[in-house]
Amino acid sequence: MSAQLPACQLLERFYGQSAHLWPVAPPADGWLQAHSTAMISGDVALREQWASSGKSAASPFDAPFVEQAGQVVLFWPKAHQLGIWWLTWLCNVLPENTPLDVVGEHQGGIKRVPKILSELGMRCDKLDNARRCSLFATRTIAMEPPVNAWQTFEALDLKLVSHPGVFGHGKVDEGTRLMLESIEASLSKKPLNVLDVGCGDGIISAWLAQRGHQVTAVDVSAFAVEACRRTLAANQLSGRVLESDVYSALENEQFDLIISNPPFHQEREITYGPSHRLISEAPPHLRAGGRLVIVANGFLPYPDHLQRVFQDFEVLADNRRFKVYRAAK
Structure with a gap:
């Protein structure tokens, strides 16, 4: 496994070694895998890697959908339209008012997240920043399905x-x-x-x-x-x-x-x-x-x-x- 990624270093700093995370669109990272209960990813290779270590791993297109397990953390993607799709999707599959954190690197567009959350009608609180990364907190809201993507x-x-x-x-x-x-x-x-x-x-x-x-x-x-x-x-x-x-x-x-x-x-x-x-x-x-x-x-x-x-x-x-x-x- 490669060295711990900056966004995961920020998560470790904020959540500590007792973290029980439910990452969405995560990268390949050993610390994250060890401190997560399950994951959601569009990448079949990554899902197979997690499943081989006994972790639950699902695609966003799986049905029936795997139940939430742990603190939900969305890793903000390079394509912000994909990030908006993930936010909308999470609002549709999770109960309203579910805590949702969003993490990412500054050069990957995470600084745009507060504005995007505001436009979607979602709250935004800054939790931490380090390693040129930021971590934000929000909550799911009632939202129309993301069909327009x-x-x-x-x-x-x-x-x-x-x-x-x-x-x-x-x-x-x-x-x-x-x-x-x-x-x-x-x-x-x-x-x-x-x-x-x-x-x-x-x-x-x-x-x-x-x-x-x-x-x-x-x-x-x-x-x-x-x-x-x-x-x-x-x-x-x-x-x-x-x-x-x-x-x-x-x-x-x-x-x-x-x-x-x-x-x-x-x-x-x-x-x-x-x-x-x-x-x-x-x-x-x-x-x-x-x-x-x-x-x-x-x-x-x-x-x-x-x-x-x-x-x-x-x-x-x-x-x-x-x-x-x-x-x-």
Whole structure:
């Protein structure tokens, strides 16, 4: 486990070693996990980590919903619209007047929380600040369900459904566009068994399903999984959509094509863990002659890793900002 995070250091300072917390959208932090009774997260990998230590862990889309256990603490996300969604959601699933604390780093937007709480009609008391973090206290109120967070927009002749909790909310990433353009001419006309890793709002899955391919879409985020399902439904397309930490939910399944615009940020930190697993563990999940296609920012060091795993790969497209790579089993 990594070193204790600043926001969790603030919680330890305020609550002490007798803390019994019920964190919502928490980070990976050993102290927090040890001093929490249960958690709520959209991240399936984090939920599995907590569950493996005997802690109750649930998604915001689970039903029936897990009961509150301990002091509720919302970790304020980088995307403030997602923070507003969490506040509204908590007001809907918890009894009115339930104590709710909100914590976060100053550079992550926590200073906006008093204004946001005021606009929602919720009280706000400052409890503590340290380590360039702040901790606020509020209470849940009666509020309408957070249905307006889902946004529908059109791109690439498709209706896309997005949510503030999904990467690239409300727009199609430039790299994704480049990747789809680069494979369209060479894509097999016969139906392929395709795996879309890190499906986001489902643009890649819907684009491929629209062309007759059999699609399995996976994402570590419950928000992305729900968005992808809604996108497929909005276009009258079928596909299987699963919560999965890269290949974790797929066992020994194999595909003709694995395609991805893999993430390389976790909040504000650059991380290559998921993308390296995507590449390293691809061969067992590819049928003979199967291909891996990924798009990445041009500066990312993926060619070396592709070379180690596949020995041979090609650059399908390069617009100076993004590169599209294809490797064959």
